Amino acid sequence: MSKKGYFGEFGGRFIPETLEYPLRELQEAYFKYSQQKDFKDELNFYLREYAGRPTPLYFAKNLSKRLGLRVYLKREDLLHTGAHKINNALGQALLAVRMKKERIIAETGAGQHGVATATVASLFGKKCDIYMGKVDMERQKMNVFRMQLLGAQVLKVETGSQTLKDACNEALRDWVTNVRNTYYLLGSVVGPHPYPLMVRNFQVVIGREAKQQILKKEKRLPDYLLACVGGGSNSLGLFHPFFKNREVRFIGVEAKGKGFLSQHACSLIKGRVGILHGSKSYVLQDRFGQIEQAHSIAAGLDYPGVGPEHAFYKKIKRAEYVAVSDKEALVGFKMLSETEGITPALEPAHALFYLRKLAKLAKKNSIVIVCLSGRGDKDLEIVQKVGS
Numbered sequence: 001m002s003k004k005g006y007f008g009e010f011g012g013r014f015i016p017e018t019l020e021y022p023l024r025e026l027q028e029a030y031f032k033y034s035q036q037k038d039f040k041d042e043l044n045f046y047l048r049e050y051a052g053r054p055t056p057l058y059f060a061k062n063l064s065k066r067l068g069l070r071v072y073l074k075r076e077d078l079l080h081t082g083a084h085k086i087n088n089a090l091g092q093a094l095l096a097v098r099m100k101k102e103r104i105i106a107e108t109g110a111g112q113h114g115v116a117t118a119t120v121a122s123l124f125g126k127k128c129d130i131y132m133g134k135v136d137m138e139r140q141k142m143n144v145f146r147m148q149l150l151g152a153q154v155l156k157v158e159t160g161s162q163t164l165k166d167a168c169n170e171a172l173r174d175w176v177t178n179v180r181n182t183y184y185l186l187g188s189v190v191g192p193h194p195y196p197l198m199v200r201n202f203q204v205v206i207g208r209e210a211k212q213q214i215l216k217k218e219k220r221l222p223d224y225l226l227a228c229v230g231g232g233s234n235s236l237g238l239f240h241p242f243f244k245n246r247e248v249r250f251i252g253v254e255a256k257g258k259g260f261l262s263q264h265a266c267s268l269i270k271g272r273v274g275i276l277h278g279s280k281s282y283v284l285q286d287r288f289g290q291i292e293q294a295h296s297i298a299a300g301l302d303y304p305g306v307g308p309e310h311a312f313y314k315k316i317k318r319a320e321y322v323a324v325s326d327k328e329a330l331v332g333f334k335m336l337s338e339t340e341g342i343t344p345a346l347e348p349a350h351a352l353f354y355l356r357k358l359a360k361l362a363k364k365n366s367i368v369i370v371c372l373s374g375r376g377d378k379d380l381e382i383v384q385k386v387g388s
Helices: 017-033 037-051 061-067 085-098 112-123 134-139 141-149 164-177 195-203 205-218 233-242 308-315 326-340 346-361 376-387
Strands: 057-059 070-075 103-108 127-133 153-157 182-184 224-228 249-255 272-276 279-283 319-324 367-372
Touching: 017 085, 017 164, 037 085, 057 205, 061 070, 061 326, 061 346, 070 205, 085 112, 085 182, 085 195, 085 233, 103 112, 103 164, 112 127, 112 141, 127 134, 127 164, 134 141, 134 153, 141 153, 141 376, 153 164, 164 182, 195 205, 195 233, 195 308, 205 233, 205 367, 224 233, 224 346, 233 249, 233 308, 233 367, 249 308, 249 346, 279 308, 308 319, 319 326, 319 346, 326 346, 326 376, 346 367, 346 376
Parallel strands: 070 367, 103 127, 103 182, 127 153, 224 249, 224 367, 249 319
Antiparallel strands: 057 070, 272 279
16 A cells, blocks of 8 residues: 555545545554554453454354355454444544544444444543434434443434435534544545555454464465455455465455346446545446445445445455345345354345355355354344345
């Protein structure tokens, strides 16, 4: 990555002048504190003692037998708050403490990043406001309640598609207005530099652990890494530590909503290069460059763009990106629940379904690590409603 935050041609900082100061302040703080031993030690303490790291790399023997693959699940669903989002939230919260910011704000779609942010704000004694689209608040009511229970104020966003993109817009507007006392804790590998780099670096703990664990269990690296991609933090967290291991294939699974007839999904597969939230990447947009609305049954994948490092991986053909529909994700959701007694979130359920397709393409007993980025408690009402 370049000093200006580019992964090849993607990334950068495309922002109004009003955001230049807070981003420069954040960049300086991140590069200063993240290299200090006391910061690393404190973050590792909270990841271990509070969040519950390291997470297991679980051999899914029943699923493996069914598919003819050797499937391992990186169990981020077992972390405190139920998803990988806590890794990044803890890292950025420790930055906010050192930057002496009194208030933390965030955007959220599925609610898992919002819950993680509300959690760390409570832990470190910070005031917390979470922006969430009205549509997402309706389908993730339990996570809204959890955020409120943790002391955060959940601010309803009723503009645009009323989902994650619009929650990001409102959080950025807030940050510009209140930059002196406010820290914006962005939840994925998107947005202007240094966020894509910073969030990825707080999530690579996933892949570093997985690499050590698979070498211990199998005495070799996996053939495939598989993870869902919305903004893309869980997948990059898994992929990045294996970047130089060319024998390991990366597969990112996007949401295609109700099917390929829909124009509202698959930023990497169907999007075009453009600017969204201060970063250059693949974006869902019309022929006039207007941002399209994204749709997925999984609120965490409802984003019309993708992290610039994923765009770079696509351009250099380091990763392959595929798409799974709402209906197929529900099959993946039920498949893991029934075979292993583990109920996944709808986001990684997209990756779980793709295992069925991969089983037909890969050699028998190929080793696959799937990032199980979150648990399915938050989605039970949606699955029940769709299935009834």
